[in-house]
Amino acid sequence: MPSTLLRAASRLTTPFLPDDYLTLVNPLWSTRELRGRVEAVVPETADAATVVVRPARGWPAHQAGQYVRIGVDIDGVRHSRTYSLTSPMQRADGRFTFTVKAIPDGVVSNHLVRATKPGDVLVLEPPQGEFVLPDRRPAKVLFLTGGSGITPVMGMLRSHRLADVVHILGAPTRSAVVFGAEVRSMQSPSYRLHEFHDDVSGMFTFDQLDEICPDWREREVWVCGPGPLMDAAEVHWKDAGISERLRLERFRPRLLADAGEGGEVVFAKSGTTVAAAGSTAILDAGEAAGVLMPSGCRMGICYTCVLPLKAGRVRDLRTGEVHGEEGDLVQTCISAAAGPVELDL
Ligand SMILES: Cc1cc2nc3c(=O)[nH]c(=O)nc-3n(C[C@H](O)[C@H](O)[C@H](O)COP(=O)(O)OP(=O)(O)OC[C@H]3O[C@@H](n4cnc5c(N)ncnc54)[C@H](O)[C@@H]3O)c2cc1C
Ligand code: FES
Numbered sequence: 227m228p229s230t231l232l233r234a235a236s237r238l239t240t241p242f243l244p245d246d247y248l249t250l251v252n253p254l255w256s257t258r259e260l261r262g263r264v265e266a267v268v269p270e271t272a273d274a275a276t277v278v279v280r281p282a283r284g285w286p287a288h289q290a291g292q293y294v295r296i297g298v299d300i301d302g303v304r305h306s307r308t309y310s311l312t313s314p315m316q317r318a319d320g321r322f323t324f325t326v327k328a329i330p331d332g333v334v335s336n337h338l339v340r341a342t343k344p345g346d347v348l349v350l351e352p353p354q355g356e357f358v359l360p361d362r363r364p365a366k367v368l369f370l371t372g373g374s375g376i377t378p379v380m381g382m383l384r385s386h387r388l389a390d391v392v393h394i395l396g397a398p399t400r401s402a403v404v405f406g407a408e409v410r411s412m413q414s415p416s417y418r419l420h421e422f423h424d425d426v427s428g429m430f431t432f433d434q435l436d437e438i439c440p441d442w443r444e445r446e447v448w449v450c451g452p453g454p455l456m457d458a459a460e461v462h463w464k465d466a467g468i469s470e471r472l473r474l475e476r477f478r479p480r481l482l483a484d485a486g487e488g489g490e491v492v493f494a495k496s497g498t499t500v501a502a503a504g505s506t507a508i509l510d511a512g513e514a515a516g517v518l519m520p521s522g523c524r525m526g527i528c529y530t531c532v533l534p535l536k537a538g539r540v541r542d543l544r545t546g547e548v549h550g551e552e553g554d555l556v557q558t559c560i561s562a563a564a565g566p567v568e569l570d571l
Contacts, residue, residue: 285352
């Protein structure tokens with residue numbers, strides 16, 4: 227909607243904001259936030275589905291491998307999560323897709339896979355992320371994906387014609403492979419797929435790499451999957467002295483399992499106090515206690531979750547470093563209480 231019309235609408239509709247009326251006519255016409263309408267939810271496996279979204283005008287083009295942060299309202303509460311884009315960059319109809327695997331007890335993933343329907347509105351943030359192919363496409367590529375970690379790689383495979391790809395893919399069973407039929411149909415001399423079905427024939431381990439992909443040292447590598455796979459890949463390429471060839475996309479931050487003593491967390495404005503373990507992020511502790519916590523990526527990237535510290539000290543769950551002065555902004559998704567803590571929320 228042109229800005230002159232918006233200004234006119236603003237004069238006519240005061241004291242309500244024109245946005246309030248516009249979104250009644252069409253929920254995508256919000257001037258406050260970027261939105262998209264769900265047009266379809268397509269099952270992929272028993273617990274994964276692709277969400278097809280028609281974004282409002284102004285949605286920027288994405289690069290294959292990037293992700294989008296979405297806001298979804300569940301029982302009146304806005305939750306924010308991040309999903310890799312799975313549609314090709316060149317999609318002509320203006321829509322995009324992301325693909326979600328429902329995880330046990332996952333609030334948003336289960337809602338998206340099992341309860342979201344055409345017509346539902348999502349709040350969107352522009353695509354971002356560095357897990358992309360360079361402009362000058364590498365001659366030889368190795369993709370290593372586990373479970374839902376196939377999603378950013380699928381975006382790349384659908385967007386680019388690559389001359390020489392080896393794709394090592396893991397999933398619990400053949401039927402649990404997200405996009406299984408599509409990747410199997412793509413097999414050719416330029417795209418060689420190696421599937422590992424963990425529950426049937428065992429997981430991929432790096433001692434098999436020489437046999438599966440003898441020239442792995444010459445390949446540019448993109449890895450996305452469970453934490454242990456990513457950690458092992460990091461060690462493998464570091465030991466080979468070619469870490470610069472390796473790109474990792476983590477869906478969850480790598481946090482210390484045994485971080486130290488926790489403490490009581492006081493959320494001052496909401497009047498809530500919760501006892502939090504030393505390995506529990508303050509974001510998780512607050513949400514579990516019913517506090518409406520701001521959040522975004524939940525892995526230390528976006529800073530949506532920061533809250534001012536009123537008292538106490540916190541531990542960075544990625545490094546173990548204990549820090550905090552009154553007034554500091556604490557990233558609650560990657561920080562735990564290190565003793566009693568008070569936050570301004
Ligand atoms: C850059 C990026 C891209 C991502 N792309 C995708 C994607 O394309 N498809 C997709 O399905 N997910 C993707 N994710 C993960 C996604 O953002 C959510 O973390 C995931 O859907 C779980 O959210 P939830 O609300 O269902 O779980 P929550 O309610 O937040 O958590 C429920 C429980 O599951 C654990 N948990 C949280 N996340 C995960 C996880 N990823 N794996 C296993 N256990 C977890 C929590 O610790 C908690 O115990 C991506 C994440 C990032 C950071
Ligand atoms: S939620 Fe993104 S940095 Fe904490």
